[in-house]
Amino acid sequence: MRLLVAKEFLESVENIVTSQRPSWRADAASVDTNRNSVLLMDDLTLFAHGRVEDKPCLSVEIKPKCGFLPSSSFIAEENVIKKSITRFEMHQVLKLHDNEISEISEYDPLDLFSGSKDRIHKAIRALYATPQNNFRVFLNGSLVFGGLGGGTCKTTSKVEQDFEHLLKDIIKTKDGSRANHFIELVAETVYTSGVLDHLLDVQKLDKYNIEGAVHVYYDLINQPCRVCKELEKSKTSSTSQFSFMHSIPMAEKVNVLKEFLISATAKDCSVMISFRSTDAVISRSSSHSNLHLESAKQEFDYKVHFIDLDMRPLKKMEVYYELDKKIMNTYLEMVKKKEARGERRAQRQ
Ligand SMILES: O=P(O)(O)O[C@@H]1[C@@H](OP(=O)(O)O)[C@H](OP(=O)(O)O)[C@H](O)[C@H](OP(=O)(O)O)[C@H]1OP(=O)(O)O
């Protein structure tokens, strides 16, 4: 629902939001205080969407990121590692280098999207151990695990203890076992709901990788291709394979970019799963699903929603290309250093 608001309201929202965003992202998405309306959305951290009920509600927000390895033939020879190492893993190295994180995440998106119960369980355990900005938990609408903005790094035993305590009203098992049951509950729900299968299909609309799709972008904005120019100048790789991208009909070019940008949204959106403990299977309704967690001998109602589904603007194509280069350069540099260290160690032995 669209609501008319005053400038002062938007200014105070901006103040709150800015203080909660990571410093390196503070300028990335400021509130446009010249607007006169806002969208009123349901609070998906609450089971009854905005209404606090008698029963406690536990909601889990997962930002799964890209769940597949690209195989595009437009990926340059020197970047072939992209076909075997996830973008998430490589981006972690850049984030560590830029001090955006203090530790590498244990999470592997390929596990979460694998469709295998054990691997999904492994992924949720890793997200719980190193939540960063990929995992948050809300109890009755308030954040109780993970951080806002840039998120948090490693889950300490103190955090785990507090979390165990917070879970007592919703997971009715003994102390020390609730966090494990919680992880199992989330993993079972991701597995049973199949929600990530649909997301993966949309992510895979990126068929050409940014290394291919960026060429079409320059044709669409009717400008000489800066990437071809750059590659010709550096003489490190040939531009001949890109003539295919530049020669496809305009309608197809529009489609390539449309699909790439839809995929970008799917690679960055989050899944919000809210749980409510229930007494019996009688609570089945069309508005939610039901899951029996055998290990805790408990029944849960759950709902799944996607959030952060805004379309990416076309001009982000250049940003994506530059970020991709930065991620690749930093990762390949790290691999080179590691290999050199290994060689020196071997020589000493
Ligand atoms: O490019 P990425 O993969 O770093 O994703 C950005 C996210 O960084 P992440 O790696 O998840 O920490 C980034 O997340 P943070 O703000 O860093 O938590 C945003 O979600 C950004 O979207 P937008 O520019 O705000 O619309 C995201 O940008 P898009 O790529 O989705 O446009």
Ligand SMILES: Nc1ncnc2c1ncn2[C@@H]1O[C@H](COP(=O)(O)OP(=O)(O)OP(=O)(O)O)[C@@H](O)[C@H]1O
């Ligand atoms: N409908 C909703 N109900 C409850 N919480 C929500 C909802 N939409 C968003 N949030 C919360 O607000 C956070 C930021 O929302 P969103 O990602 O859509 O904004 P953004 O401006 O794109 O932020 P970023 O650039 O960091 O991704 C989410 O991570 C989530 O915790």
